[in-house]
Structure formats: C-alpha cells, structure tokens
Amino acid sequence: MTTAIEVRNLSYRYPDGREALRGLNFSIGEDECVGLIGPNGAGKSTLLLHLNGILPEVPGDGAVRVFGQTDLAGMRRDVGLLFQDPDDQLFCPTVFEDVAFGPQQLGLPETIVTEALTRVGLSGFEKRSPHHLSHGEKRRVCLAGVLACQPRILVLDEPTSGLDPRGRREFKTLLRQIRATKLIATHDLDLVAEFCSRVLVLDRGEMVADGLSGEVLNDMPLMLAHGLERPHTLQHRHPH
C-alpha cells in the first residue's frame, strides 16, 4: 500500500512553552479512513496543523511526509485541511471568493466552485457573506473550499461539532461519496465506528493507541483512562 502520511518522531512545543506533541510515530496508507480521538487538549488540532505545514517545528525537517514529500507546497497541495473553527478558515467577503481562493492558487477552473457548493448543499450562496452564515453553513463553505482543491488527503478537525442531526446526516452522506485518504479528528465516536476502520488515540500529546476501531473503541479501560467512552452504536454489542 502507498503511504499517504508518514509521521516520525514529531514533537511540538508552542511558543509559550506548552508541550503539545511528544514523539509521535504513525503512518497512514492511501485510501485509509482513520479516526483521531482523545480528550480536549490532547493535541489533535496541533497534530492536524502539522500535516499541511501550518505549524512545522522546522519546516521540511522530514518529521511529516506527505506521499514522500517534505516541501510545504507539495504538502499543501495534497492535504486539504478543514479547520476546527470555521472562522479561522473563512476570510473573503463572499462565499464564492472564499471557495475560489484555493482552486485559483492551484490553477483549477472556476466552474469547480459552483460544483463544490452544490456538493455541500449551498448552491445559490455564492454572493452571501461567509461571516453572516450559521455555524453549519460556515462549515459547509469551508468544506466546499477544501473539496474544490481536490486534495488526495482530507484532514477534518471535528467536522460534525455544532451540527444539528440533519447536518450530521448530510455530512455523513457527503463523506461517503468522497474518494480520498481521510483523517478525522472527532469526539463523535459513532462517526468513527461507522467510517473509520482504524483509530488513533491521543492524550497529553502522546499516541496512546493505534489500532482497529472495533477493538480500540470496545476497550473500556483504555477509553475511560483517556476521558472517552464506548460509542452508543457499539453498546448493544458484546465487547471483545
């Protein structure tokens, strides 16, 4: 299997001195869909920000490789990152411009913007101001912007947080249709159980588990030790 993401000995300390990632090692194969779980403050977002070079300790030092590449341009082309907070991602006066920004950088045609907005259920929103949309709508605009770049790897930071049940269902339908390697940080363990064959568990900056979702999510002592619980969808089944 082709390796999509390879992380070797990745540590990161924020400028204020806080140690957020400690010696992480893992790799993700092409076309895998992997969940990333762990309590608040575990380092999930910090890790994801390293995968397209937003927070590199030393840029291009090889701690993160994306399809073997260590250069930021290559990593950013291949990794589409959906930020945890949509307000960190949106910066243009209109929805159209926001979604068009990435594809323009990559020299992709403008028609892709309309297609992406249609995919996320926002056709007709082109002239709206992203900052005057609901949280769920902002999320969709961000996702459209990511999808419009056609990344080989989709990295999603808490994609269903703050969505209503219909929003979650629609997001799952969309997720099912997307062909890409996926890494999803989430507190939605049912989402992990449904979509991810494998799950990584992060706590206090350390990788405390990396295994099959069916096994990790059913490991009650492990889940409880790291502030997690067994997903509801698995609770009627017998643990391993």
Ligand code: ADP
């Ligand atoms: P998670 O996404 O798992 O909730 P984060 O990656 O956001 O965790 O945070 C990991 C740790 O880094 C936490 O202790 C958090 O307080 C700290 N942290 C996050 N962002 C910053 C920042 N900009 N400056 C300093 N510390 C930060």
Ligand code: MG
């Ligand atoms: Mg986070």
